[in-house]
Amino acid sequence: MKQIDVVSFPDKFGKQSERWRLLRYLVVVLFIAxxxxxxxxxxxxxxRQQQLEIEKRRASEHLSSMRxxxxxxxxxxxxALRALRPEILWQDSPDRVRxxxxxxxxxxxxxxxxxxxLAPDLIVKFVYPVEGNQSMIGFNYxxxxxxxxxxxxxxxxxxxxxxGPLRLTxxxxxxxxxxxxxxxxxxxxxxxxxxxxxxxxxxxxRFYQHPNYSFAIRHAxxxxxxxxxxxxxxxxxxxxxxxxxxxxxxxGRWELAAFxxxxxxxxxxxxxxxxxxxxxxxxxVILSAFLMLIFTQHRxxxxxxxxxxxxxxxxxxxxxxxxxxxxxxxxxxxxxxxxQQKFALLVLDLDHLREINDVxxxxxxxxxxxxxAERIRTSIREDDLLARIGGDEFAIVLRDLNDPxxxxxxxxxxxxxxxxxxxxxxxxxxxxxxxxxxxxxxDGQEVQQLLKHAELAMYAAKAQGAMSVHFFDxxxxxxxxxxxxxxxxxxxxxxxxxxxxxxxPVIETETGLLTRCEAxxxxxxxxxxxxxxxxxxxxxxxxxxxxGLGDFVLRQVVRDWKxxxxxxxxxxxxxxxxxxxxxxxxAATHWLNVIAAADxxxxxxxxxxxxxxxxRNKERQFANLRKLRDAGISLAIDDFGTGYSSLNYxxxxxxxxxxxxxxxxxxxxxxxxxxxxxxxxxxxxxxxxMSVVAEGVEHEQQVEFLQQQKCHYQQGFFYxxxxxxxxxxxxxxxxxxxxxxxxxxxxxxxxxxxx
Numbered sequence: 208m209k210q211i212d213v214v215s216f217p218d219k220f221g222k223q224s225e226r227w228r229l230l231r232y233l234v235v236v237l238f239i240a241x242x243x244x245x246x247x248x249x250x251x252x253x254x255r256q257q258q259l260e261i262e263k264r265r266a267s268e269h270l271s272s273m274r275x276x277x278x279x280x281x282x283x284x285x286x287a288l289r290a291l292r293p294e295i296l297w298q299d300s301p302d303r304v305r306x307x308x309x310x311x312x313x314x315x316x317x318x319x320x321x322x323x324x325l326a327p328d329l330i331v332k333f334v335y336p337v338e339g340n341q342s343m344i345g346f347n348y349x350x351x352x353x354x355x356x357x358x359x360x361x362x363x364x365x366x367x368x369x370x371g372p373l374r375l376t377x378x379x380x381x382x383x384x385x386x387x388x389x390x391x392x393x394x395x396x397x398x399x400x401x402x403x404x405x406x407x408x409x410x411x412x413r414f415y416q417h418p419n420y421s422f423a424i425r426h427a428x429x430x431x432x433x434x435x436x437x438x439x440x441x442x443x444x445x446x447x448x449x450x451x452x453x454x455x456x457x458x459g460r461w462e463l464a465a466f467x468x469x470x471x472x473x474x475x476x477x478x479x480x481x482x483x484x485x486x487x488x489x490x491x492v493i494l495s496a497f498l499m500l501i502f503t504q505h506r507x508x509x510x511x512x513x514x515x516x517x518x519x520x521x522x523x524x525x526x527x528x529x530x531x532x533x534x535x536x537x538x539x540x541x542x543x544x545x546x547q548q549k550f551a552l553l554v555l556d557l558d559h560l561r562e563i564n565d566v567x568x569x570x571x572x573x574x575x576x577x578x579x580a581e582r583i584r585t586s587i588r589e590d591d592l593l594a595r596i597g598g599d600e601f602a603i604v605l606r607d608l609n610d611p612x613x614x615x616x617x618x619x620x621x622x623x624x625x626x627x628x629x630x631x632x633x634x635x636x637x638x639x640x641x642x643x644x645x646x647x648x649x650d651g652q653e654v655q656q657l658l659k660h661a662e663l664a665m666y667a668a669k670a671q672g673a674m675s676v677h678f679f680d681x682x683x684x685x686x687x688x689x690x691x692x693x694x695x696x697x698x699x700x701x702x703x704x705x706x707x708x709x710x711x712p713v714i715e716t717e718t719g720l721l722t723r724c725e726a727x728x729x730x731x732x733x734x735x736x737x738x739x740x741x742x743x744x745x746x747x748x749x750x751x752x753x754x755g756l757g758d759f760v761l762r763q764v765v766r767d768w769k770x771x772x773x774x775x776x777x778x779x780x781x782x783x784x785x786x787x788x789x790x791x792x793x794a795a796t797h798w799l800n801v802i803a804a805a806d807x808x809x810x811x812x813x814x815x816x817x818x819x820x821x822x823r824n825k826e827r828q829f830a831n832l833r834k835l836r837d838a839g840i841s842l843a844i845d846d847f848g849t850g851y852s853s854l855n856y857x858x859x860x861x862x863x864x865x866x867x868x869x870x871x872x873x874x875x876x877x878x879x880x881x882x883x884x885x886x887x888x889x890x891x892x893x894x895x896x897m898s899v900v901a902e903g904v905e906h907e908q909q910v911e912f913l914q915q916q917k918c919h920y921q922q923g924f925f926y927x928x929x930x931x932x933x934x935x936x937x938x939x940x941x942x943x944x945x946x947x948x949x950x951x952x953x954x955x956x957x958x959x960x961x962x
Contacts, residue, residue: 232501240494247486258473266450266472269420270465274452276412277424277463281456284320284408285367285384287313288401295325295388295399303333310335319408320401321381327397329358342376348398354383358398360458361385368458372405372438380438381405409439420465427453427460440464448472521595523573524580532594532602537654539592539604543647550647551614553603554661555583555621558639558673560599567634574631579638582629586621600665602658611646611678618642618676626674639673641665650679663687694750696732697743701755706730708763709929712939713781713900713922716914719946721939723900723920725781725815726764727929728756753785761798764812765805767932774936781813783845789816792827795834802840809839813864817845829860836861843900847888865892869903869923876912889916 290313294306310323314336322340325333331346348355353373361368371382382403388396409415414422423440426432437445444466445451454461519531527535536552543550557579564572576595583601584593592604603621608614625638643664651657660679663686668677700706706728713723730738747753764780771778788794802809814835836842843864867888876882885901892899901913904923913921927938 229505232505236494236498236501239497240490243490243493244487247490250486255473262467262472263450266420266465266467267452269417270422270450270452270463273412273414273417273422273465274454274463277408277414277454278456280319280408280411281369281403281454284318284401284403285369285457287316287318287320288323288367288384288386288399291323291399292386292388296390296396306333307335317411319404319411321379321404322402324400324402325397326400329355329398340377346376357383357385358387361398362387362395364458365389366457369403369456370459371403375402382408405439414439417468419468421468423449423464424454424461425464427462435462437464524577524595526580526601527592527594529594529596529602532592532596533654533658535592535594536602536604536658539606540647540652540654540657544652548607549609551605551608551611551617552645552647552657552661553605553614553618553621553642554596554645554658554665555601555603555618555640555642556597556665556669557599557601557625558641558669563636567632571631571634575629575636575638578629578631579625582624582627583621586624587617596658600662602661611644614644614646615676615678618644619674622674622676641668641671641673642676643668643679644676645679660684690746690749693743693746694752697730697747697750697752698755700730700732701752701759703733705732706756706759707931708760708767709931710767710780710935711922711929712927712935712942713920714926716918716921719950721778721926721942721946723779723781723813724935724939725922725929726760726767726783728760729929748785748787751787754788754791757785757788758801761801762805765802765807768807768811769805770932771936771939774940776936776939777811778939779811779813779841781815781843784814784816786817786828789828789831792830795831795838798835799838810841813841813843815843815845815866818847832861836863846902862897864898864900866900866902867918872901872903872905872909872923875909877908882912885912886916889918893917 291306291309294309306323306325310320313320313323322343323333323335324331324340324343326346326348329348331343331348334340334343348358354370357368357370357373360370365387367384367386369382369384372380373383374380382405384401384403386399386401388399390396409424421441421444423437423442423444425437425445426435428435436442444464449464449466451462451464454463519527521528539550542548557576560572560575563575576599580593580595580601583603587593587603587605590606592602592606594602596602605614605617608617619642622640622642625640627637629636629638643661643666645651645657645661645664647657650660660683663683664677664679667683668675671677708726709729710724710726712721713725714720715722728740728744730740730743732738744753744756747756760782764782768778768780791797799809802812816832832842841863842861843866844862845866846868847865865888867885871881871885871888874881875885889899898919900920900922901909901918902922904910904913904921904925906925909923910921910925927942930938
């Protein structure tokens with residue numbers, strides 16, 4: 208049987224697992240961030256491609272328009288050339304005047320004709336306009352290789368052929384449209400050439416002045432010229448991602464290209480800053496939400512881990528708590544049953560921890576518990592089990608232990624280790640403890656049964672005194688059963704009205720009159736007869752039945768006070784209140800409501816509390832005391848001097864009366880030390896302006912001594928025992944009558960003597 212680790216929680220594997228979990232979270236975050244940014248890129252790129260498609264579609268429309276205009280103007284110019292053919296063949300020799308007139312009309316129209324040349328038999332004989340073209344007269348095309356090739360091509364196809372731009376003899380570049388002219392007998396007459404100003408043609412269609420696009424034109428590619436050089440426009444247009452279209456004309460084809468003037472169809476991805484900003488913003492939001500989710504999950508996991516830890520471990524000592532210890536004890540029992548092993552369960556209770564908390568403070572008390580846990584842990588074996596099961600209780604399982612005497616030796620060794628001085632915040636503390644032992648399987652084979660028996664043995668050890676060890680035995684079990692049975696009988700007794708309140712006289716020392724009384728509960732059992740309060744009150748305190756008894760006494764006292772008042776008695780009644788009753792925050796309010804409902808003056812009631820309740824210094828108890836005191840109820844410390852008395856408590860709490868315990872009056876005034884103690888207690892009360900009630904007055908010498916010490920009130924068998932209400936009323940009436948008559952006789956004797 209191995210002990211579950213009670214300190215390193217979570218363990219190193221848990222921490223390593225947490226680190227791997229955080230690393231996985233980081234990888235996931237990076238992956239999500241990359242995926243989101245890539246998605247943003249795809250969105251931006253998609254938007255760019257869409258704009259690119261729209262822009263190219265728009266550019267394609269402009270390109271088509273430009274191509275159509277160029278083709279239309281070329282066609283118009285070549286139609287003018289075709290119109291000359293009938294004029295040339297109308298006569299054997301063309302009429303120069305008529306031709307000039309026709310050509311003038313062409314030149315005056317919106318055409319791009321530079322001049323017209325007629326070459327019968329391929330020798331230029333006619334040029335118009337002549338000015339600037341005189342050098343053309345007599346030019347033999349056969350002698351110019353470039354132009355002759357074009358003429359031969361036109362002759363071969365018997366149609367207009369457009370060539371160029373070519374360098375003219377005049378020194379300019381131009382397009383030349385050549386039309387072969389055949390006679391009716393199909394013999395070649397010659398060639399008519401139309402020189403077209405291509406620059407003017409292109410300017411006419413705003414080829415160079417387009418506001419959005421740059422254009423360029425080159426000859427179509429062929430095997431002889433796979434990379435033709437553009438003859439119009441910027442040559443770089445063809446090197447870019449340009450749109451192209453073919454310009455068709457008779458017996459030829461050009462390639463037209465278009466590209467945006469600003470150098471790009473659309474902005475680059477980086478220029479879509481708004482899209483990037485929105486995308487990155489959304490990415491940041493998503494990542495933030497995811498990180499928040501991870502952080503929340505991490506915190507939730509930590510909270511669950513903390514809750515699980517707190518549910519199983521004591522937060523102060525890091526030891527298993529009662530619930531977890533019960534689980535571990537159950538596992539030990541099952542293992543021991545399988546392996547036929549024995550073990551000892553020890554319940555160790557620290558002595559006077561409450562007083563240490565009250566005097567030195569809870570910080571010191573907490574540090575003390577931590578040091579005690581360390582001491583016990585070092586005192587037991589590694590495979591033994593240690594837990595904190597209560598405020599000042601520790602449970603220890605000594606595994607594989609067959610001999611009960613060995614358990615006792617180990618228990619005493621543990622307690623002896625605690626005796627060594629503990630230095631806590633400059634306080635030297637020697638702790639004592641009491642230990643109860645239950646042996647498995649002899650004293651129980653179930654978790655709760657074994658734990659209960661060990662605790663009963665601990666209570667028995669505590670009753671024997673500090674540093675005691677007690678084994679569970681049958682006598683303890685029977686005693687417990689008696690206590691439980693008595694508790695049930697107390698509850699039934701309250702319901703069956705078996706309890707009654709008796710009243711013991713309290714005498715005012717100065718006047719000798721019976722002015723007060725103490726209410727004391729009595730129980731007449733139908734089978735056992737009268738049961739002493741010393742027997743049932745401790746059980747009621749332990750089980751909580753004292754609350755029901757206290758409520759019964761209060762209600763009975765207020766009813767009895769009314770009867771006393773009706774009988775002519777105006778007495779103050781003292782009631783004992785249990786510290787357990789003050790744990791209820793509404794206790795004072797409840798009691799005051801009961802008193803008010805009975806219409807009893809609060810100044811005629813006094814609640815007696817014990818010193819031990821003041822030692823606890825709980826806020827709710829002080830609040831209840833203050834509420835009672837403010838309402839007019841007097842407060843008294845019962846059995847003063849028997850506990851851990853401190854003047855600080857008397858000054859801090861609203862106390863009106865001190866009741867000196869009967870044990871102090873034993874052998875007074877014969878025993879000098881006892882007498883001195885009583886004198887000191889009375890003197891303290893006088894100094895603090897408090898009233899004093901001396902309990903246990905049993906003979907006349909004690910009465911005289913208390914009179915000398917000016918003790919305010921006396922109570923004891925010398926004056927009378929506790930008695931039922933009606934008997935007490937008669938006793939009080941007779942007692943006070945005797946006192947007053949005795950006082951009257953004394954006054955008469957004094958008066959007679961004076962005369």
